[in-house]
Amino acid sequence: MTTHSPSTHTPGPNTHLSVDDAIDRIGLGPFQWRLLAICGLTWAADAMEVLLVGFILPGVSKSFGLVKGSAQATGLLSATFLGMLVGAWFWGLMADRFGRRTIFLITVSLGVIFGLSGAFAPTVLTLSLCRFLTGFAIGGTLPVDYAMMAEFVPTPWRGRFLVYLESFWAIGTVIIAGLAWFISSLDPATLFTDSWRILLGCAAIPGIVGLLARLGLPDSPRSLLSRGHPQQAQEAVARVARANAAALPSGQLALPNVPRLSAASLFQGALSQRTLLLSVVWFGLSLGYYGIFSWLPSYLRAQGMDMGLVYRTTLLLALAQLPGYLLAAYLVEKAGRRVTLVGFLAVSAVAAFLFLLAATPGAVLGTSMLLSAALLGAWGSLYAYTPELFPTQVRTTGVGFVSGIARLASVLSPSIGAMLLTGQLPVALGVFALSFAVAAACAWAIGIETRGQQLSETAT
DSSP, rough: OOEEEEEEEOOOOTOEHHHHHHHHHHHHHHHHHHHHHHHHHHHHHHHOOOOOOHHHHHHHHHHHTOOOHHHHHHHHHHHHHHHHHHHHHHHHHHHHHHHHHHHHHHHHHHHHHHHHHTTTTTSHHHHHHHHHHHHHHHHHHHHHHHHHHHHSOOHHHHHHHHHHHHHHHHHHOOOHHHHHHHHHHOOOGGGGHHHHHHHHHHHHHHHHHHHHHHOOHHHHHHHHHHOOOOHHHHHHHHHHHTTTOOOOOOOOEOOOOOOOOOGGGGSSSSHHHHHHHHHHHHHHHHHHHHHHHHHHHHHHTTTTTOOOOOOHHHHHHHHHHHHHHHHHHHHHHHHHHHHHHHHHHHHHHHHHHHHHOOOHHHHHHHHHHHHHHHHHHHHHHHHHHHGGGGGGGGGGHHHHHHHHHHHHHHHHHHHGGGTTTTTOHHHHHHHHHHHHHHHHHHHHHHOOOOOTTTOOSSOO
């Protein structure tokens, strides 16, 4: 069968076409699936980098003589999140100013460099610094990847693809848990020493592959137009059409004539309430999720599990995330982003209390799997919803800001999560359940449904 290249005729000078209309007419095809695979690979690598400290903490503690629940151990857990806090704010702003693709490449490159450096750290302080810098780099991938995906996927598929992208987090979790289990089983004698360095090195490999794959992607046509590069935007859309073997729609790409927006616009007018409510949602979900799962391997170890069983249990919890993502991908297009997000947050709050009441190993595993699935369904819904609530000129700045607020919660959550190890389980889980409930209320209060809507260019 012969595949014909799309027409590339010159649009009429008086015909204008929005980027959404152009992408919707070209339709879904190989370009979007390739973009999903490339961004997803890096997102899985980010998950590995973020979560691996929980897996290496027992080994690091033995290598450097850290006391369980000590300030150094908590600081090591918080270092990555603190870096992500700074990185999300910084890189989100840079991506709106200098383009998605440029930051797309820089952040992944730095993440690989700093991630590998941690494997050779001679002290806890050096390791914490490497984790901070790794977090600073990967904190920028979140706003950029989700803006790119939102701006290249046709409207009817956008929410589903944004959840699909977030589902690669579960894949990264499965890989890091599987690697930890595999490495520990190969060399039990060095379980708490050199094996953690090997795990750090392995976690950087997917980032290298993702970086090479990203080199062939164009910049977002929306971002190019908003920064005054109409010809490059036209060429980017033409590349999508060629990749999908679809006809290039006639018309000159143009954005609506809207006022110029800056980062300050996020805290003015109609956007201010949206930014505030989203910030609380991101904070509440992040506080509970990382507070529970950052300390979970150490908590299970403290309950008497051997490390092999800890890793196998964590692997099961990671696998439990996949149904949550699949259900979220279905519901965001069937029921809508807002109601899906609120529903998963409410189930997460209930699951946290059920986990507290669990009295047998089977009940602990079952309730923690429910909690894992519900939380990752909430994350998938939130990642689909958030980019659609900000206009193009400040999309990565807005996503970067609210995700930075989530990293602030991530910095605080290890201190609360440490209560899991010090016998204050009811207090810790009570705080986390409350945070999920407040996040659900704020998500509902946003009052906007973006399902089936083209991306906004205005602050209204």
